[in-house]
Amino acid sequence: MTASYSAQSTITPGPRYVVVLLALVAVASAVAVVARLRVSRQLVVASVRATVQLAAVSAVIVVVLRSWGLTAAFVVVMLAIASATSARRIGGRALLACLAVTAGATPVLALLLLSGAVPLEPISVVPIAGILIGGAMTATSLAGRRTIDILRTRFGEVEAAMAIGFTDREAVLLLCRQAAAEALLPALDQTRTVGLVTLPGAFVGVLLGGASPVEAGAAQLLVLIGLLAAETLAVVLVVELIARRLISWPSR
Template sequence: MESTMIEIGPALAVAVVLFVVIGSVAAWAGRTGLEREIPWASIRAALQLIVLALVIGYVADRLWLVGVFVVVMTTTASWAAARRLAQRSNPQAEKTRATVRDALWCAVPVALPPVLLVVCLLAVGVVRPNGLSIIPVVGIFLGNAMTIVGLAGRRAHDELDGRHGEVEAALSLGFADYPARMMVCRQAAATALNPSLDQTRTIGLVTIPGAFVGMVLGGAEPWEAGVMQVFVSTGILACGAIALIVTTALVAADRL
């Protein structure tokens, strides 16, 4: 099988295995404690993509199954964000288990912004009412919101732990608990949006996004792919900004 970008065959399989080995060895050499996570994440990715390839064709034209698929996606993303938050700042320490309560609170910033935005886009006709349109758009927005929630939550908690004395000082001056905590953690949590901002600023100069490349390879005009990528990038920033402020508020309120 041939591709305009890569040759799919035995050599590609060897390259993928080498990527996993190199990543694991680098993580081990750097004493990150993540050398086992890299192969496990890679295996999961491969299995999940195989299942997706088998399922999406059947699901695409059945809206109720699309809805079920979106629920599975949002549940998985919320649980992943909750697990990331439970680890806090020390990945080498024994992992604290995330609870169902944690996952439910994480679902507010992780799942609600992408789902609500896509529902609005469906209502105005920007996104077509079929699985091949809904699932990728929700997935892109959801994945970025999940990452931002994990980063923002951990940065906010780390800042609150490190500057606990400032919170106590604010309380002694008459501040309520929520504004005192918010003053300390807001700016640190805001850094979680920086990777998305940097990627958007450098599109076309440093990064060539997957959506753009995929549309061009699929036969779309470059300008059409560019418009699609602007839609995706601005949507990511919108979801990310909402996820950021909601996560920060939940941490300040001691809900996450």
């Protein structure tokens, strides 16, 4: 028996949908307040921003996908915003953060498109590029923050390594490389548990779009392994940039 998928399988915004979203934001914010996490305001602001941004994207995406020029511009805008976000998180220059994010996402996206694994169509390029850029952004921010935190709290060990003959770069890499690799743990855990614990967004989205479970699984696998590659490249580069002092070390 072949399963059928209809429009009734999709999520449709409406009054009930709005109530659920408001309830989720209220719960998250209330729990944060009770637990004194000091992020309740950030949770609300992030939720409002996501609503406004997705509404705007929904309004323009149809036009963007009609033109390769607009598609390329849209991807560049995503890259610029991701780079600015990572730069703010690690206290570095946006251009250098852009280098790390770009070096993570671009080779993987190019391989997927040039190999034909992902159709060379705007409607395929935009979501895949967004996923890879987002993953590289997160990895850059986490690895950069982790490396800088270690330099701030354990700088004596870096100095000790330099005292016995290590260069600045070698001392930082010796101390920080493995710790920065912890930025890959979310992607690793998601990949290891996919299908057992989680059914991530690409799988659900393709399934809701009317594809078969096999096609949805194939799309999700491509995304997960692509993310692992993109995030690994981003982590390696941001740590290298910090080790070479291109991204400033924290003042002591």
